[in-house]
Amino acid sequence: MAYDTFFRLKMAKKWKITVDRDLCIGAASCVALAMETFELDSENKAVVLEGEGDPPDVVKLAAESCPTKAIILVDEETGEQEYP
């Protein structure tokens, strides 16, 4: 098994990610930390990219780095909000 695949399986916990656009100010720390998951749109607000994205722990760090707490993480399995 490739290291990368192993890493992703081991980190099987996945998030449902939403960005509160009213809170987002485009500080872009999420993009700096998890560039496979977030990008800025034409209003300079963070949006979630399609696709595999970054490992869940990287996404969590990116959400926690947001200075306006605009990124909301919900555990897909349990449906519970994990952050903020």
Place this chain on the structure above:
Amino acid sequence: MKRTDFLIVGGSAAGTTAAEVIRGLTPNSSITIITDEPHEEYSRVLLPQYITHKVTRETLFLKKTLWYEENKIELVKGARVVSLDSKTHRLKNERGEEYQFGKLLIAVGGYPLKLSVPGDDLENIHYLRTLEDADRFIETCKSGPSRLRVHPEGSPRGASKKGVIVGGGLVSLDFAEGMKANGIGEVTILVREPYYWAGKLDFDSSRIIKSELEKNGVRVVAGEEVEKFEPIAGLHPVRVVGVVKTKSGKTFGCDVVGVGIGIKSDFSWLEGSGIKIDKAIVTNEYLETSLPDIYAAGDCAQFHDVIFEREHIMGNWANATSQGAAVARTMSGVKTLFESASSYSDTFFEGKYSFLGVTDEKFADEVVERGTFEAGKKTRIFIKTIGGLMRIVGATIINDPAEVSPLTSAVKKKIDISAHYKKLGEPEFNMKDLIA
């Protein structure tokens, strides 16, 4: 003496992010954060929204006490660090507590530069860096007009209050909005330079900002340097600021003053440690300082930036968090190159501005301009040929948020823009074509 594997000085974006990443990589290590502030981590970025009452005080906090407990991170609050013995790996704080560390991260950020003029110790002169600064500012704005106000330039009893802001940068924009939101009727910004934000912006970009300020009842007076502050005359029990006098001889009455003239780190505690300091703590591209086992990140680090192939300081939130994450990996034994181009964006009234990458005319070969004052938006793109590639190294963007993302990507990905170069200044050119 306390012993800790990882000691972090500074509890804001860089320090707290580093602690979290170190915890993830070394589950059994001991981690201590020492901060001179009496709080858990809070968002400095939200302070402007706090002083305009858009967010509550509680919202500012990014970490609660429980988070430190759950992650087994010791947080030592309200203790300024006073000395470092780099040879014995020991550090002491102002309470006399001594720590022996395995590895040390310096992430102290910066303090506002103080305006050093006669009368600078008067009450109601504010800076904006900490939560306490913000609390004091709100309190001053909300307190009623001074009962003993008799200075001819000051506000008479019952009149609307006056605010004076010193400095032409981002903090002054925050103060302006903060004063207006707190009922200060007349707000004047005094700028030493020939126009607002000179040195960072061109004249047209500056005019757009000035016009947004004026639309919101904020006056900008350029070319005025403060000579002194004078107190309200009379028998007031506390010496409270009442007038600002400038070197050209003008006087401005005031009930509250906000000063935003830049920030600087305090490195006095590093004297004698042997650490290399230039404008900030010098590091390589791994954020390692000149001393073994000692690292620096965030606003206090002057790092070798591999994207721009130069050494510089990047003072913004995104840079601080991503440096915190990178240096934590290196400190935990996973040597990680720091490679990121950060940006800083904010809003004031209805205006929006962003700075990304290096916006230094001396560094760039050329600056391409898009937009005009009349159009109400202006972007300046800084271009430099590095290693044979014609690259975008930075941009200042006023009121055009759609340009931020493609320009940031072009900077980060070191895209050769020579094919688009001639069209770059045309308003019809779609920035997304740069990275397509």
